[in-house]
Amino acid sequence: MANASIAVLISGRGSNLKSLIDACADDGFPAEISLVISNRPKAPGLKHAETAGIRQAVIDHRDFETREEFDAALDERLQAEGVDFVCLAGFMRLLSDGFVDEWRGRLINIHPSLLPAFRGLNVQERTLDAGVKIAGCTVHFVSPELDAGPIIGQAAVPVLPTDNVSSLSSRILEQEHKLYPQCLRLVVEGKARISGAVVQYDAEIQCVGALLNPPTD
Ligand code: GRF
Numbered sequence: 221m222a223n224a225s226i227a228v229l230i231s232g233r234g235s236n237l238k239s240l241i242d243a244c245a246d247d248g249f250p251a252e253i254s255l256v257i258s259n260r261p262k263a264p265g266l267k268h269a270e271t272a273g274i275r276q277a278v279i280d281h282r283d284f285e286t287r288e289e290f291d292a293a294l295d296e297r298l299q300a301e302g303v304d305f306v307c308l309a310g311f312m313r314l315l316s317d318g319f320v321d322e323w324r325g326r327l328i329n330i331h332p333s334l335l336p337a338f339r340g341l342n343v344q345e346r347t348l349d350a351g352v353k354i355a356g357c358t359v360h361f362v363s364p365e366l367d368a369g370p371i372i373g374q375a376a377v378p379v380l381p382t383d384n385v386s387s388l389s390s391r392i393l394e395q396e397h398k399l400y401p402q403c404l405r406l407v408v409e410g411k412a413r414i415s416g417a418v419v420q421y422d423a424e425i426q427c428v429g430a431l432l433n434p435p436t437d
Contacts, residue, residue: 226305231258242401254275323362328404339367411424
């Protein structure tokens with residue numbers, strides 16, 4: 221079967237884009253990135269697309285009067301490209317309900333918290349302020365409500381007493397780079413599917429182990 225065609229949408233650094241590019245470079249990964257779109261002309265992450273020889277496009281949100289017009293331009297480009305799935309990777313724009321409905325089940329996001337905790341912005345700062353002991357990241361299908369769609373996968377990391385925003389962000393990011401490709405694979409292979417408000421997996425997918433913090437021994 222042909223590889224699924226992916227578009228990755230970014231606004232900034234693009235480290236998750238890089239992890240998806242690296243995953244797609246592996247033989248046997250069932251997807252390839254056809255297009256990277258940034259809403260910011262100077263997004264540093266665009267260089268990862270350039271290095272990998274992946275086509276890139278800038279659709280600058282400032283060129284549009286309304287969110288709907290911007291989303292329509294985005295949709296038009298994605299449809300013209302014939303992409304199968306869209307991965308948001310640090311894409312800092314809210315998407316309109318119409319766009320989200322159009323791409324339902326084919327639109328995926330990564331967020332640096334264990335959702336449904338800490339939706340929105342400044343996640344690591346709020347995580348530290350709340351004194352939680354386990355943080356992490358979530359890959360989920362996008363729904364109209366922000367950071368609230370069916371969860372595909374999560375990775376957990378401990379929050380250490382010495383952590384600041386930078387150290388915690390790095391620990392979470394390291395897991396993001398593993399989790400996003402794994403979840404994309406599950407979705408592309410049809411092994412993780414939306415079922416109402418949650419995701420249903422093929423029976424072969426099994427999880428083991430637990431993370432305790434502070435440790436008990
Ligand atoms: C990541 O922490 C991601 O979870 C969030 O935005 C950040 C993007 O980082 N949505 P990068 O641009 O992929 O390096």
